[in-house]
Amino acid sequence: MTDLRVRIAPSPTGTVHLGLCRTALFNWAYAKKRGGTFVLRVEDTDKTRSTRESEEAILEGLRWLGVNWDEGPDVGGPYAPYRQSERAGGHGVLIEELLRSGSAYRCFCTPERLAEVREVQEKAKETPRYDGTCRDLSPEESQRRADAGEPFAVRFRIPDGATTIHDLVRGDVTFEHKEIDDWIMARRDGSPTYNFVVVSDDLAMKITHVFRGEEHLVNTPKQTLLYQAMGQEPPRFGHLPLMLGKDRKKLSKRSGDTALGDYIANGYPKEAIVNFLCLQGWALDGETEVFDVDTFVENFDIENVQKAGAVFDIDKFRWLSADTIRRMGIPELAQEVAPFTVKAGQMSESDIASRQDWFQRLVAGEQERIELFSEFPGRVASFFEADDAVTYADKAEAGARKHDARIEILRSFAEWLKGREAGESPEDMAGAAKAWVKDRGLKFPALFQPLRCALTGMAGGRDLFDCIDLLGRDSALARIETAMTRLA
């Protein structure tokens, strides 16, 4: 174990965003490859928006992805607590020190006045920023007003000069201090704000590397200056490219699903989600698109992360999902798909357990036809319909009706089927049926299109003799019987 320490610091204010998942994955991989420590710290600084449900969802989601933290609110660790709201103690002391040293100052301006100032500036098309009213209050006056009970916030005093941050993804980035506002470290109620706690906690937890989304890049000089004011060395930073929606804007709900839960509910395999997330801003070798998480960990480096934002391509995501499904073993796939079958009301859990062989054959036939687990029930629905009430898709019925002799063919095929030996394998029966078709001088579609419609009501799908086998001969015969009327 090295002293390398990285962290993910989510604020528990909503669903588990994919961007958070990717950031977590990259941090985790970086630590894991280098024998470092990965910390999860819950940044519940915003009391009004933070919820315990959201926190639990985040922990659960990340754990589901296979991202494991070495220290966190649930597992503890040497720098506990790992929930911001429980760490408040030390912040007051730090702020006192910063106030004493002059790196921070009390701001007695009311939120109302600040709002007015901002409004005027916006009207004048100026960049909204603090006008500095309290910046140069004498220490005596500041103290006197504070003692008199006048409420105040605490602002960081941005010094003159410029700060260059050495970003591990982007290289050097310089910010002129005059562009940076004297930001608020502590609110009037004394509670610390994000930019302050993130620094004090990263410091307390000895975080050495901070990898986060690019939207935080502009916060970095503020934080760097704070580290310096405290006489501390800032960690190394690396700002990840944003994940973009189809509109090329930061991925948000308006451009599609953003929550991990949505993708899980839609039946994307975990491996596909992880794989896809890895591809957002990073590539293994430019050739290999499909790889497992171990390969990712083994090869990941922050220096190889792309700088440009990555548009989220749902088509590629689905393809990755389909590819993952195709490479799965049948028992495993059956297990993944089972909950969807139950939810669709097709089989109960105990049905599936007691007919596991049958269920696995049902699954095997769809393996290369579904892109998501959730598509399975829709594709096998006809197997659960009554023999005399199979839903015929328009396309299937039209295909069947193209053949004038359909009823005759179906009738004689039914006779033929009745005469087959019980227990014949689908493969053997398929071979025999093809010979039967040929012997009668027919083309395959003349039998198979009406038959497929009769059996499944669908225009395409798995091998028909597999269907007969799955259905059972009686059921298949009953469906053919009905079709002879319905397709007449």
Place this chain on the structure above:
RNA sequence: GGCCCCAUCGUCUAGUCAGGCCUAGGACACCAGGUUUUCAUCCUGGCGACGGGGGUUCAAAUCCCCCUGGGGUCACCA
């Protein structure tokens, strides 16, 4: 609008840091063929990009500058 970031096929990207190996590679999507009882899978092929302009150099996708375009950020949110 100020500041900051970014810029290779429609999309994800390799190549850029160490300029020639790039008539720019892979993948998704799309199109066309093949296999198949159908659908799907699979196989083969095609389409398709270095944003523009200046430099530097024997040589630039790679280095420099300008322009253009896109994005992020400007809270007592995180």
